[in-house]
Amino acid sequence: MAPSTQCAAALPAWFGLSAQYGAGSLSLEELRIAYAELRKMDPENVSSDPEKFITDLGATTTEDCLLLDVTIPKTPVVVWIVGGGYTVGHKNDAGNPAGLIKRSQEDGSDGVIHVSINYRLGLFGWSSGPSYQEQGGVSNLGLRDQRAALEWVQKHIHLFGGDPGQVTAYGESAGGGSVMHQITAYGATSGAPFRRAIPQSPGFEPLPSTSKQDSRFDSVLRWSSYFSGINVTTLAELLEVPFDVLWKANEITIATAHWGNFGWGPAVDGDFVPDLAGRLLDEGKFDSSVEVFHGIYDGTYPWTSQFGRSEATHGEFVVQLQ
Template sequence: MHHLSTSPKPKSNFRLHYKTQTLSSQIQESREDCLFLDVIVPKQVFDGSKSRIRRRQNAGAAVVVWVYGGGYTEGWKRSSGNPSGLIEASQAGGEEGIVFVAMNYRLGAMGWLAGPTLQAAGGVSNAGLYDQRLALEWVQKYIHLFGGDAKRVTVMGESAGGGSVVHQITAYGDQKGVPFQQAIPQSPGYLPTPSYFVQENTTQTFLSLLNVSTIQEARQLSSAAVIKANALQVGASTYGTFTYGPVVDGVFVPALPGTLLNAGQFAKNVSVMVSHMLSEGPAFTPPNVRTDDQLEAMILSLNPETPAPAVNYIVKTLYPAKYDGSQPYNSPIERTTLFVTETSFTCNTYFLNKAYGNQTYAYQFAVPPGFHGFDVPYTFYNGQPTNLTQDMIAPVGKTLQAYLTNFIMTGNPNGKGLPPFPMQGQNASMNSISTTVKRVKDDTSNQRCAWWEKSLFT
C-alpha cells in the first residue's frame, strides 16, 4: 500500500481561456449543428509544430481525444471540465506536454435513433459513433498541424464516453482498423441492446411524439421540434436508463462488444488502460426492484426478447436471492445494484481485459463513496474542491493525472515517484486508487461477467 503525498505544482506554458456555462444555458443552446471539436495545445508544442511542418514531419506530441459522458443524451465537449491540469501533469517531468482534443457528437434521437424503419428510409443507426469516428479520423489527418503526432493518439472517455471508446475498439468487427493507437475507457457504460424490436419500438415512440408516422415526415420538421420530442422521450425513460445509446446495427456494431471481443473481432494492436468505480450502480438502480418477479420484469423491460431460460438463469443462478453471505450482496437492493453495475458497467471492463489477454492496465477508483462519475473531477483536477477536502483531493488527483498522462505519452502509466502500476496479469489484479494506492483482485473477474460475455441472453 502506498500513501499519497502532495508535491509542488509544476510550471507550465499552457494557458486556456475557458468560458463557463450553466446547465440552463447549455440546454438553451442545444442544436442539431453541433459537430465541432476543440484542440488545446501547450505553447511549446505549438511553437515546435512550425518547424516540424517545414521539415514535412509528422512526429510531435502525444495526443488524447476526450469523449464525454452523459448517458448518450446530454453533455458537450467541455462538460467534463477544464483540461489545463491534465496538460500540466503531462509537463511535470519537463516534457513538452500533450495535445488535448475534445469532440462533440450527436445525442439522443439525433445520434442514436436506430432500427428497421430508420434504415429503410435511408437513415443510419448509431450516428453518434460515426461522429466520433469522423473526429478521430480528422485528428489523424490534421493533428500534425497543431504539433501532435497522429501515431500517438489515445482515445479516452468516461461513462457513455467510455462505452463509446469500447465501441470504437470493436468498430466494424475490426474490418477497417481504428484511427488511434491507445484507449482509456473509464467506467465504460452501455446497455447490451441487440434487439431490433427494442430499436423499432424506440423509433415509433419518437415518431409519435413528433406527431408524424414516417421518417420522411420527421425530416420536414424544425430542429426545435425534434429536440423537444427527444427531451420528452428521454425524460420518460425507465428508471436508471436513458432510452438511447449504441445498438447492434450489423455494420458499425455487427454484434455486441462483448461478443466481438470474445470472438477476436477487435483492434488487437491497441494499448488499453481501463477503469471502473468502487460502486458504479446505485444511481441507476430502481429502488422498487427487490423480488425475483420484479427482477425478471426489469430484465424483460430492457430486452423483451430475452429467452425465458436465460431470464431464469440470470435470476436464479447468476443473482440468486440468497442473503446468507454466499453472494457479494446482503440484501435485495444490493442484489439489484450488482445486476445493474455488472450489466451496464463493470463487466464491460472484464470483456476488454480478457480480450487483451490481461495485458492491460486496470484500476478501480475507490475514493469514498466511489459512485459512478465521481472520478471525473479528479481526471480534470485543477485545484477545485470535490467530495474530499482540498488536502485529500490534491494528491489523489495528481496521482491519477500522472498515471493517465504517463500512459498517454508512453503507453505505460508508471513513472518516477508513483506507486507501481503493473499490468493486470493472469491473476487479474488491479490498482485501487484512493487516498492510498494498493493492489487488489479485480472484482470483475467472475463467473457472472464470463456468462454475460457469451451473450446467451440474446
Template sequence: MAFINFIVWLAVCTSAIAVPESTLPIIDLGYALNQATLNSSCPYPLLTFSNIRFGAPPVGDLRFAAPIPPQTVNTTVNNGQQTVICPQATPTWASTAYAIVDGLTAAISSATSTTASSATASATSKSSIPAPAAGTSEDCLFLDVVVPQKIYDSSYAIEQRALPTNQSGELSESKGVPVLVWLYGGGYIFGDKQSQANPSTLVANSLADGHEGVIYVAPNYRLGLFGWQASSAFEAEGGTTNAGLFDQRLALEWIQKYISLFGGDPSRVTLMGESAGAGSIFHHITAPASYNTSSLFTKGITQSPALEPITDAQKTATYDETLLVASKLANTSITTLEQLRALPFELLYEVNFYIVATSYYGTFTFGPAIDGSYVPALPGMRLLNGSFDHNISIIAARNENEGIFFTNPTLQNSSAFDSLVQNNLPDATPETIAYITNVLYPPVFNGSYPYLTQFERGALFTQEFTITCNSYFLAKAFAGTESGKAWKYIFAVPPGLHSDDIAYTFFNGDTSTLNLGGGVVNATIANVLQDFIVNFAESGQPAASGYPHFPKYEEGRVYNLNVTELGKVIEDPDDNPRCNYWQAASWL
C-alpha cells in the first residue's frame, strides 16, 4: 500500500452509502439465508454480512457447555440489522483506571485515597446492577463477514457457491483470498465483535497496489461466568471449563466450511486478537496436537496477549461464590449446576455482574483455566516444553506501558506491593512471595530496575505477570522452530497504554481519533501497522512499503513502532530473569 493512496482512500472510506435492499446479495449457507449491506464509498466497495449464526443457542442444557453448530434451518432472510452481544460485566475499579488514563501523569501523582475495596463497594447491591445493554442475549454466537465486492463476485466464489452445501470449502484450481479473523479483547468479561473494530479501511486497502485483498471475520464468544466458569465440582456436574475457547474454535470450524462461499481460502486463515483475544490465541496455539490447531489457522497475530493465571483454589472460590450469590439473589438455595442452568437469564446476568464488579483491582475474576484437556497447563509452560503447534507463523506484539491501567494508584509502599503479589498468587508459599518481592521486584528505586516508584514497581509486576512476558514466550518459542516463523514488535507511541494500538489497527482516517491514553492517532504509524497485518495475512511476511525492514525474531530483535524511532530494531526488554521465572511456573 503506497502511503499516498492510503491517505486518499481513508478520506472517502468512512461512511456507507444507502443501497436498495432488493439489489443486495443473499448468501445461502444451507441452514440460514444472510443478506449483505454495501459500503460503496470505498474505492473497492465492501459487502458486510452481519450477525451470521455459527452456533446453536447456548441455553438450556447448552448453558455452561461446549457449543454445537446450528441445529435448525431458518429460511427467513437475515439482513443482519439485529445485532446481538453476549452478556457483559465490568469491574468497578475500571472507573478509577479510566480516570487515571484521562489525565495520566497528574492523576497518578495525585491519587492517594481510593482503595480497591472502597472502589467496589458501590456496585455490590442488586439495586446498583444496570439492566443489560440493548441486544444482550445468551443466544449470542454470531459472527460478521466483511468482504470486498470484487472478491465476492470473483469466479472462485461463484464456483464455490454453485457446489452442493456439503462440498463447500473444497479448493479448486483457482484460489480464494486470505482470511483475517478478529478476536476482541475485554478481560474475558466484556466486548463484542463490533464494539472495538470498524475494519472497513483495513479491508479496502488490502486490495491496493495489486494486492489480492482479505476477507475479515469477527465472531462473538461467551463472557464472564457464561463462558469461563470453572472448578472440579463444576466439571463433575457436566460443566465445560473454557467454553469461551470452544466458542472461538467453533467459529474457526465454521470458517473452514463456509468461507469459500464468500471467496476466502480456508487454508490461509490468520487469527488476530488483542488482550483477551490475543490471550485466547495463546491457548489455541498450545492446545494438544489432537485438536489439530493448524487445520483451523496458519498464522497468528497476538497483540498484548493477556492472561491472569487462575489456580485451582481460585476456580473453586469463584464457583462457590457463584452459587452463593445466585442463592441470595434467587432467595433460595442454589447448590448445583443443574439449578444454575434452570435460573432465568436475568438473574444469572445479575450474578455475573456482581461477581465481576467486585473483582480485585486490576483483575476480572473469569478467564481461561487449566482443564486437563484443551488447556492441560499454562500456555507459557507448554511453549517452554515444545508442546505447541510448530506449523503456525506468529507476530507477537505488546505495548510499551501495559501495566498502568491495571495498577491501583494507591500502591505507594512495599506493603501494598506485597498485597498485590499475594492477591495475584493466592496459592504461593511465603518463600515464593518473598522471592518475588525481594529478588525479582525488590524495593530498589535507584534506576537499576525498570521502575523508580512503588507504583511503577506494581505496574511492571502486573504487565509482566499478565501480558508482556507472554509476548516474549511466543516470540522465543516460534523463533526456535526450524523455520523460525516469528516476529515481534513493541507499540511505543506515547503513552503506549494497554489497547492504545486498537485505534491504529482499525484506523479509518480520522487523525482526531483518540486512543485510550488520550493521544491523537498518528496516520503514518497506522499505515505501517495495517501494512504489516495485511502483508502477513497474504504472504506470511510483515512488511510496509517505504519503511524499515521488519526482521524475524532472532537473537531477541524487536521492531519498535514509535513516532520518533519508527522501525528501529531494539533488544527485547522482555528477555529478562523475571519473564523466565514466570514461564517456568515454579510459583504454582
C-alpha cells in the first residue's frame, strides 16, 4: 500500500509514559508516583529543552491533508463480448447480468463486477482487403474496439473496486471467436489484457480471398453511390458519406451473404491478425499465460445449408463457397 498523506500530528509528552505503562514495561511503583498524585501533576515544563518534544516531519505529512479514503475489496471482473456473426448484437443482448452477479455472491464473497462492451459491426468494424488498406483503411476495427475496451478495464476497473489482475473475458459465437483473436493478437508479441478466458462455441467467418475482400469493398462503394446519389469511388469519399447511407450499404451487403455466412468478420491483416487464429494456436503464437475454460455447442440448425441435401448439390454448394 502506498504511503498515505496525513495531517500534522503530535502527542502530549505523557502519552509516551502512558503507553509504556499500558504495555507493562513500566509501573507506577517503578515511577514512584502515586495515582492520586499523577492526576494532579502539572504538564512537563518545555522551556528547559523544547527540542526533545519535536519529531521528524516525515515525507507524508502536509498541510494540504483534507482527504478521505474509501476502502473496498478487490473484486474479480468479467467482460462480456457479444456474439452475432460479427454483424449484429450489442452489449445488452445477453440480458441483465444481475442474476450472474447474484450467483457469484452465493459463496459469501463480494462476487464479480460485470462489464459488457460494444464493438463496431459489419462494414464499420470489418472492412478489409488490399484496396481498402492501400487507401489508409485499418482492418479489424471491431477487434481493436474490443482491445481498447479491455485495456480500459485494465487501467480503470480498480476505481470501481475491481481487480485488474483477475479479469476474465468471455463471449459466445462471434464473441467467443473474438476472445480467441484477443489471445492470439499480434502473434503473441503482445500479452492479452486479461488473465482468464471463456470462449463459448467460438465462431469464425470463412476468410475470403483478398480479391473477394476487394470485391466486397467495391460493393460498398457502389451501394454508397446508389443510396447517396453521388459517385463514391475511394475510401476518402466513403468517409464523407452520411451514416444513414452507410447503414443501408451495410444492410445490403449482409442481406446478400451466402447461406451460413454473415458477410463480414475478422481478416488476416499482417498486424492485429497476422494469420488465422487456428493456425496461430497450432504454431504456439498465443498468450499461453491465459487460463482458458471453453465449451462447444454442436448444433446444425441454422448453419446446415438447405442447398446441400444430396451428394451432388452439396458438392455444388462447396464450390460456391470457395
